[in-house]
Amino acid sequence: MYSQKVMDHFTNPRNVGEIPDADGVGEVGNPRCGDIMKIFIKVDGDVITDVKFQTFGCAAAIATSSMATELIKGKTLDEALAITNKTVADALDGLPAIKMHCSVLAEDGLRAAIEDYKRKMGLITEDEMAKPHEHIHDCADDEAANG
Amino acid sequence: MDRKIYMDHAATTYVKPEVLDEMLPYFTDKFGNPSSIYFYGREAKEAIEMAREKVAAAIGAEPSEIYFTSGGTESDNWAIKGAAFAGKKKGNHIITSAIEHHAVLHTCQYLEKLGFEITYLPVDQYGLINPDDVRRTITDKTLLISIMTANNEIGTIEPISEIGKIAREQGVYFHTDAVQAIGSMDIDVKSLNVDMLSLSGHKFYGPKGIGSLYIKKGVKIDQFMHGGAQERNRRASTENVPGIIGLGKAIELATATMPQRREHLTRLRDRLIKGIMDKIPFVRLNGHPTERLPGNANLSFEFIEGESMLLSLDLKGVAASSGSACTSGSLDPSHVLLAIGLPHEIAHGSLRLTLGDDNTEEDVDYVIEILPDIVERLRQMSPLFAEREGELKNV
Numbered sequence: 001m002y003s004q005k006v007m008d009h010f011t012n013p014r015n016v017g018e019i020p021d022a023d024g025v026g027e028v029g030n031p032r033c034g035d036i037m038k039i040f041i042k043v044d045g046d047v048i049t050d051v052k053f054q055t056f057g058c059a060a061a062i063a064t065s066s067m068a069t070e071l072i073k074g075k076t077l078d079e080a081l082a083i084t085n086k087t088v089a090d091a092l093d094g095l096p097a098i099k100m101h102c103s104v105l106a107e108d109g110l111r112a113a114i115e116d117y118k119r120k121m122g123l124i125t126e127d128e129m130a131k132p133h134e135h136i137h138d139c140a141d142d143e144a145a146n147g
Numbered sequence: 148m149d150r151k152i153y154m155d156h157a158a159t160t161y162v163k164p165e166v167l168d169e170m171l172p173y174f175t176d177k178f179g180n181p182s183s184i185y186f187y188g189r190e191a192k193e194a195i196e197m198a199r200e201k202v203a204a205a206i207g208a209e210p211s212e213i214y215f216t217s218g219g220t221e222s223d224n225w226a227i228k229g230a231a232f233a234g235k236k237k238g239n240h241i242i243t244s245a246i247e248h249h250a251v252l253h254t255c256q257y258l259e260k261l262g263f264e265i266t267y268l269p270v271d272q273y274g275l276i277n278p279d280d281v282r283r284t285i286t287d288k289t290l291l292i293s294i295m296t297a298n299n300e301i302g303t304i305e306p307i308s309e310i311g312k313i314a315r316e317q318g319v320y321f322h323t324d325a326v327q328a329i330g331s332m333d334i335d336v337k338s339l340n341v342d343m344l345s346l347s348g349h350k351f352y353g354p355k356g357i358g359s360l361y362i363k364k365g366v367k368i369d370q371f372m373h374g375g376a377q378e379r380n381r382r383a384s385t386e387n388v389p390g391i392i393g394l395g396k397a398i399e400l401a402t403a404t405m406p407q408r409r410e411h412l413t414r415l416r417d418r419l420i421k422g423i424m425d426k427i428p429f430v431r432l433n434g435h436p437t438e439r440l441p442g443n444a445n446l447s448f449e450f451i452e453g454e455s456m457l458l459s460l461d462l463k464g465v466a467a468s469s470g471s472a473c474t475s476g477s478l479d480p481s482h483v484l485l486a487i488g489l490p491h492e493i494a495h496g497s498l499r500l501t502l503g504d505d506n507t508e509e510d511v512d513y514v515i516e517i518l519p520d521i522v523e524r525l526r527q528m529s530p531l532f533a534e535r536e537g538e539l540k541n542v
Contacts, residue, residue: 002458010458016528031492031531034452034471034480038530054530056492058454058471062528 002059003093009063014070017052024120026112029105035061037109039069043117046076053109060099067091068106077114083107150464152510156350156442156503157299157327158468162393163352169396170354173389181386182377191388198395205402206325206344207335208361214378215391218358219326221371222345223250223293225360225382226322229368230291230343231258234320238288242319244268244276244305245486247295250345251324252482255293264288273435274303274487282313291320296328296344300470300483300499301434302443304332311340320366326350326358330401330408331440342366346398348390352504353397357390408504412441415502415511419444422515427522433484433497442502445470447484447493450532451525456498459521465514470497492531 002010022040029036035057042050051073055065068088072080085103089095095103118124162170173194179187181195196210203210216222231241243255245267255265266284268276276294285292292314297304307323314321322343325334330351336344343366347358362368362381374383401408424430429449448456453471460467470481471494479485480494489497500514526532 007458010455011462013528018533027530031490031495034491034495036530038533054528054533056450056529056531057452059458061452062455 001096002063003095005067005092006060006063006095009066009092010059013053013062013066015052015066015073016054018054019050019052022052024113024115024117026109026114026116028108028112029057029061031056034058035102035105037061037065037105039065039109039113041072041113041117043077046078048072048075048077048080051113057102057105058099060095060102061105063092064088064095064103064106065109068110072110077117080110081114083110150513152465152506152513154500154502154506154510154514155466155468157302157440157499157501159349159355160352160503162349162354163397163400165400166353166393166396170389170393173392177388181388182375191386195386195388195391198391201395201399202346202359203361205329205334205398206346206361207337209364211379212336212361212364214360214362214382215386215394216358216360216382217356217387218349219248219324219345219347220250220358222347222358222360223248223322223324224254225371226343226345226362226368227251227254227291227293228258229371230320230322230366231263232369233367234290238286238290240264240266240286240288241291241293242266242268242281242284242289243293244270244295246270246274246298246300246303246483247293248299248324248326251293251295268294270303270486272488273438274298274301274433274483275435275438276305276310278306278309278313281310282317285313285317285319289317289319291322293322293324296323296325296334297332297440298434298483299327300481301445301487302327302439302501303434304328304438304440307341308339314342315340327440329398330405331412331442332409333405336361336363343368348394348397351397351401354390354393357387357394359394404504409441411504412502412506415506415508416442416444418508419500419502419511419514420446422511423518426515426519431493433487433489440501444500444502445497446500447489447497448522449493449496450529450535451522452495453497455525456496456521459525460514460517463517463521465517468499468501470499471495 019040023043024041027038038054040052051069053065085107089103179191181192199210199213202213320342324345326347329346342363344361349355372383433445453469470484484494
């Protein structure tokens, strides 16, 4: 069901770990839904010089996290923000339909890390931060139902 | 990695060669329709009646109480809808549990839409249903109690003997889904006071697409499949003759070899559970420690997700299953694991290994050997594990 690229990034994920003195940290997802992604970035000027991730989730979540970090390393913040979940999924030669939400998680994670950096730098205010996608509707509904 | 180890026998089993040998002539030479009066038909008819006797003998029923179906799901559907529709004048209430197979739960949910009232009994931390809860929830509108013999995910064996007794005292029909239990534990429908029992061939080395519903003599249930007069007018459709022959042979073998199987599987299961829990921290056993199916090991590994574990095991040649959302096609983890009170994130990290006749001590030891590295690798990637490590450092 998974492409060879997904399996490659699942078995040999790139950029796993944390950056203790990260310039920006984004954490998205929810343990209830079975996936959490945490992404750490180092920024020099407006270039992302280093990136690491930690992910709790299925193979697709791990592979999309890994691919997303590869895609943004060495890119400017604007270039990184232009990356969508489709970019990540395409770079992995596609994901099964039921797993597309994992690629949304990766996009949200990147955005959250960049916005955290911008907020720390005073480039944006809390109000200007984008809302993450309702990336897992069933799970989000479930959350709502259970308060 | 050319090693291949199958540890998902609760999902399905292979067909034993002795079973297949008995089936084969019924695809070719003995292909007759059992409803035909000429030789070919009579030959097939006699063979399915022999198989019926074997199924009856395995569960302590009369052959006339055994009906062949397409499998466990149809048997569950028929028992529940059939009893509900036939009993509409008496009442509209059905009692079941929160941990039943979807074949039971989704059937009950469908009946709810039609106006039936369903009580879904909770279970304790081991997955056990309390018979007193059954007794307390029976009303004069209760038509049916449907409680599984043993759970397919966590292996917990339910107190169906006590539940059967209560049902009989109260004059309520009792159905049990015994799909996972056949071949692993003694089942006698008479002493258990069971009115209907579902079973399925492919869970005990028989073919897929064949099962049976035991319906005690006198139990009123509506017909499910309408059409011809097969199965004494109660289940239309030309009989799946090779499947029925295979089911008969498989259940005969499964019950004849049960003591050895129980001994073998229990020994391997306990070795597997102990081996894993000794070597890996932050693991919990799901289901009852002793009142569980002999071949079932279900464990939750904190901080990691089940599908990642399954794929990693698959890469090492081990076939297993998980209650994680990502393996079910839905986004919620197993309803059984949630019902025993596991938090979502721990339910997502479950692994089910179900052993079978051909598994060996070497198979078990291999899994015990490779699993720690798989779990460790995934934990090293997990932010939940990192957070916990961080908390420890700060204490």
